[in-house]
Amino acid sequence: MPTILSFVALSNGQLTRASLEVLTRCRALAAEQGADLAAVVLAPNAGAAGAAAEAAQRYGAQTVYTVADPAFEHALNAPVLQALEAVIEKAQPSLVAFPSTEGVKDVLGALAVRTGGAVVADVAEFEMKDGGVEALRPVMAAKFLARTRAEAAAGTPVLVSVRSGSYVAEESPVAGTVEAVALESRRPQQTLREVVAGVAGGVDLADARVVVAAGRGVKDDAARRLVEELAEVTGAAIGASRAVVETGMFPATAQIGQTGKVVSPEVYFAVGVSGAIQHVAGMSNSRIIVAVNNNADAPIFDVATYGLVGDLYEVLPALIAEIKNSSA
């Protein structure tokens, strides 16, 4: 029976929502193709790997391949490649799907070469058709979608990475098997010197239920404090447009858009965000978009569910007060 393999990524010990979305999509494809659904998790220790495997089984993974090694404490690409190559060798999948994270982008091309397969990155939609994979992916600075077909040589997989928010994660528990795969110790050539954490508060932007994003309209400390306060009362992660990241007011890890993170929260507050197409590409999968901008012609209002034309120094305090009152 053919196998579909879904890579699940951990963040703070939990499987990320984007991973579960991809796993859920793979479950539907496996049912349609009469294939087995397998998942692969790389974790720094056996405990974390086991917990992740259980979570993957809740979403229907019949076989979970776990690779537990301290090397996965931090993201260096060499051990990740080595582990995925070993698991693919074992599972012999026809399709391997990944959430499109920076960690995945770091290894996807190299893994395709190593496995001899074909690869399509950063898709918004994908299906298995006539022995290949057809996918829709944004191109030309997200102005258009390219309908793309990938065909891998016989016996090699098609690799696909999927933008977050493209599918909805749904549980469907199975009692599956867990197979531990050992990482052959190999001295990596690269060494990690340090990790400079970028996001304060620990709410992972890509996984957040609520995002408050600052745009160029957020010009000074007073405006930034309002953004932070709105994020605090809504339990949101803070994002930013490229323009405002460039001013240095927000860290690069907060950047949302075609070249930054793709987010798909339940609510997206766009504060002083003009709505350039590259930014919209990173947030248009949000369920509800609330836009605050003093320019009624800003393109962000074309995608906003609720548009509030007004001065952010007046609208944000009103929003913050209202949210505090309504939840008190």
Next chain:
Amino acid sequence: MNFCVCIKQVPDVSAPIQVRGGELVMDAGRVVLNAYDASAIEEALVLTEEHGGEVDVLLIGPERATETIRKALAMGAARGTHLVVPEEAELDSAAVSALLARHLEGKGYDVIATGKQAQDTDAGLAGSMLAERLGLPYATNAVGLAVEDDVLVVTRQGDGGQEVIALPTPCLVTCSNDMNDPRIPKLKGVMAAKKKPVETVAVDEVPAASVRVLRYEPVPQREPGETIEGEPAEQAAEVVRRLHEASVL
């Protein structure tokens, strides 16, 4: 330290583009040096100015793409190589990286640099594919580079923060456009570029693509939303009421 920067000529994505019959139509036909590659060139120039060495550029593209090599030379690169492919050649990331690898094998560069992705396809695959084909250690999405003896220190933007990674040379790095503002060539540079050597190599056989674009489609639009009118307090009350209704707060 000697650098080879792999560059691409791309359509100017800020120019008007339309889809007609599944094909992209760019009336203006404007082409530019991929912005991420320009950042890679800039970084390589700064590092060689500081530590010695030269910057070469390597491009795959049709005849007309030579102008993009001249642009890189005008910025300060020493020499260029143009792997010439037919205008209609269908190249996927695997084919591009295979052609680049074939050319770079045994050339002895300390660092191969390139943009983290191309502005037209946004795939971001060719860099790590090339590293794998050449058997080089690599890092992607660099936002800062430094040279320490024969080690390249890469600061890359990861999922949760920035990772500082030391790569022994030879190595490969892909660059974000967040690391610098690429220099605009001055007249002197443009004049000098005309005299710099550009080697052209005809590619007689392009590897078959395993990934093809079937057609281009417009991006589906979101449902039109509504404007919430009123004084700030009224706007806030109305929006918060609706967010509660939708059970998202």
